[in-house]
Amino acid sequence: METTKELILIAALRLFAKNGYEAVSTRQIAGQLGMTKGALYKHYKNKRDIFDSIVSRMRERDLERAREFGVPKDSLSKETEESYRDTALEKIKAFSIAQFRYWTKDEFASSFRKMLTLEQYRNQEIADLLRQYLISGVITHTQDLMREVAKLHHKGGKDPQILALEYFAPIYMMMNFSDGIDDKEEAVLMVEKHINYFMESMR
Amino acid sequence: METTKELILIAALRLFAKNGYEAVSTRQIAGQLGMTKGALYKHYKNKRDIFDSIVSRMRERDLERAREFGVPKDSLSKETEESYRDTALEKIKAFSIAQFRYWTKDEFASSFRKMLTLEQYRNQEIADLLRQYLISGVITHTQDLMREVAKLHHKGGKDPQILALEYFAPIYMMMNFSDGIDDKEEAVLMVEKHINYFMESMR
DNA sequence: TTGACAAGTAAACGACAGTTTACTACTATA
DNA sequence: TATAGTAGTAAACTGTCGTTTACTTGTCAA
Numbered sequence: 048m049e050t051t052k053e054l055i056l057i058a059a060l061r062l063f064a065k066n067g068y069e070a071v072s073t074r075q076i077a078g079q080l081g082m083t084k085g086a087l088y089k090h091y092k093n094k095r096d097i098f099d100s101i102v103s104r105m106r107e108r109d110l111e112r113a114r115e116f117g118v119p120k121d122s123l124s125k126e127t128e129e130s131y132r133d134t135a136l137e138k139i140k141a142f143s144i145a146q147f148r149y150w151t152k153d154e155f156a157s158s159f160r161k162m163l164t165l166e167q168y169r170n171q172e173i174a175d176l177l178r179q180y181l182i183s184g185v186i187t188h189t190q191d192l193m194r195e196v197a198k199l200h201h202k203g204g205k206d207p208q209i210l211a212l213e214y215f216a217p218i219y220m221m222m223n224f225s226d227g228i229d230d231k232e233e234a235v236l237m238v239e240k241h242i243n244y245f246m247e248s249m250r
Numbered sequence: 251m252e253t254t255k256e257l258i259l260i261a262a263l264r265l266f267a268k269n270g271y272e273a274v275s276t277r278q279i280a281g282q283l284g285m286t287k288g289a290l291y292k293h294y295k296n297k298r299d300i301f302d303s304i305v306s307r308m309r310e311r312d313l314e315r316a317r318e319f320g321v322p323k324d325s326l327s328k329e330t331e332e333s334y335r336d337t338a339l340e341k342i343k344a345f346s347i348a349q350f351r352y353w354t355k356d357e358f359a360s361s362f363r364k365m366l367t368l369e370q371y372r373n374q375e376i377a378d379l380l381r382q383y384l385i386s387g388v389i390t391h392t393q394d395l396m397r398e399v400a401k402l403h404h405k406g407g408k409d410p411q412i413l414a415l416e417y418f419a420p421i422y423m424m425m426n427f428s429d430g431i432d433d434k435e436e437a438v439l440m441v442e443k444h445i446n447y448f449m450e451s452m453r
Numbered sequence: 454t455t456g457a458c459a460a461g462t463a464a465a466c467g468a469c470a471g472t473t474t475a476c477t478a479c480t481a482t483a
Numbered sequence: 484t485a486t487a488g489t490a491g492t493a494a495a496c497t498g499t500c501g502t503t504t505a506c507t508t509g510t511c512a513a
Contacts, residue, residue, distance in 0.1 A: 051490080065371045069273035073471060084471080086491055094471065165368055167429075168268045174430050209443050216419040226370075227377050240412050248451060254460080276501060287501080289461055297501065454513100461508075470499070477492075483485085 052090040054080055056104065057155070059097045064158035067165040068098055102176070105159050109180070112149070116142065140242050146185050147218055147238050151225045161226065181222070185215055217241040255293040257283055259307065260358070262300045267361035270368040271301060305379070308362050312383070315352070319345065343445050349388050350421055350441050354428045364429065384425070388418055420444040 058079040062071040073084040073094055091097045150156050163177040218238055225234035261282040265274040276287040276297055294300045353359050366380040421441055428437035 067270045067272065067368065067372075069270065070372075072469080074469085082490090083492060085473085085493080088472070089490055161371055165270065165371070168364055168368070169273075178427070178430070206443065206447075208440075209447050212420045212423070212440065212444060213416070213447065216423040217415050220415070220419040220422045224381070227374075227381070237411075237415065240409065241415060244409075244412050244416065275499075277499085285460090286462060288463075288503085291502070292460055456513090457511095459508100459510085462506080464504085464506100466501105466503075468500080471497095473496075474494085475492105476494105478490090480487100480489080482487085 051080070055087060055090055056097065056100055060101050060155065060158045060162060063098065063101070064161035064165070068162075101159065101162070105155070105180075108155065116145075136246055140239075140246070143185055143218060143242060144235065144239060147222065148231075148235060150181070150222055151231045151234060157226075160222075181219065182215070185218060214242075214245055254283070258290060258293055259300065259303055263304050263358065263361045263365060266301065266304070267364035267368070271365075304362065304365070308358070308383075311358065319348075339449055343442075343449070346388055346421060346445060347438065347442060350425065351434075351438060353384070353425055354434050354437060360429075363425075384422065385418070388421060417445075417448055 055076065059071070059076045062075060062079070073087055076097070077084040077087055087094075087097070091100065150160055160177070160180070163173055163180070167174040167177050218241070221234045221238050221241075225231050228234060258279065262274070262279045265278060265282070276290055279300070280287040280290055290297075290300075294303065353363055363380070363383070366376055366383070370377040370380050421444070424437045424441050424444075428434050431437060
């Protein structure tokens with residue numbers, strides 16, 4: 048059962064993501080649900096409260112998701128060195144692609160990302176939040192990857208900061224560019240190719 | 251001599267880039283110049299006209315810049331194969347970095363990029379414009395690079411679409427991330443490292 | 454010196470913003 | 484069946500929006 052409060056949140060998010068917070072009126076939000084703007088105030092104390100609730104909701108969702116994706120870290124341990132490396136890399140790849148699908152295809156996450164994009168220059172907190180979500184989502188696990196790479200790529204040498212950039216930037220860019228494309232799976236395919244290319248170049 | 255009309259344009263751009271078009275009031279713009287909002291209408295027919303003038307102005311600037319950077323294309327021609335490749339690559343690198351500095355450090359270009367970023371989801375035209383500026387700026391010359399690479403990297407095989415992504419994405423990402431950083435030269439340094447890394451991996 | 458023009462101000466305009474208020478209908482519980 | 488409480492409406496409130504109008508300057512050419 049979708050409560051009205053919930054529906055308001057979602058309708059508002061959709062509008063904020065397209066037009067930006069200031070450009071969306073309370074009447075517009077209420078109109079999406081076929082009611083009048085006064086009714087909003089039965090559920091939220093003001094417009095800003097809706098925005099803040101969206102941010103809280105995303106935080107909850109993210110925690111939930113992080114719990115599901117919790118890295119076992121110990122499930123695989125004693126195998127041959129190569130097969131260990133390979134399964135580790137496969138996991139990183141699967142995780143990266145899952146994250147990409149989430150931030151481009153999941154309606155809530157995708158809208159949330161766009162909303163933050165539109166507010167990022169007005170508010171340092173929001174700029175931080177945006178980077179935190181996008182980066183921590185992929186990078187934290189990417190750091191594991193980089194550690195693996197550094198461990199196994201015996202020639203050593205490669206700057207891990209650069210490696211992280213090389214790995215993450217194409218994913219980041221495709222995330223932004225997928226917004227203008229209907230078939231998100233095309234973008235997923237590009238990301239997959241990129242990751243293959245990257246991992247190949249690490250051998 | 252900076253005309254008032256010019257000053258209005260610049261003040262408006264700065265505000266649009268931070269808050270988005272709708273969130274900026276005519277009073278705010280006029281206030282930046284110490285005058286009242288009515289005065290704006292002596293120079294522009296309405297608020298939208300200011301926005302459109304900014305876009306036109308950027309177009310002029312871009313053409314001007316393209317003229318300066320016009321690729322000679324014939325200046326160097328008959329040398330040894332390696333030295334030809336090396337100077338070609340050096341030129342691409344210099345161009346990419348110049349473009350990066352332009353879009354992050356030049357006040358007008360940087361603000362313009364942010365402004366388009368904030369309007370991209372409301373208007374398909376603007377989304378196209380944003381991609382056109384960022385991509386055509388680096389990519390057109392990058393395609394030359396890719397042609398060079400394809401020609402000289404005799405093993406062939408590498409998907410040029412992926413190569414373009416690998417080359418451009420880190421530049422694109424650093425462009426966006428530099429907005430949150432005071433010292434843009436740090437970002438330039440990262441970009442330089444990336445290009446070196448990329449070109450090294452192409453040998 | 455005069456008169457046209459350019460560039461500003463202050464005030465008014467209607468529209469709409471976010472918010473509050475008074476009221477109505479429905480639902481569930483005692 | 485009476486009564487609270489919930490969730491909606493319509494209207495009013497105050498303020499600001501973008502824009503227009505009427506008026507005041509200062510400048511500069513005839």
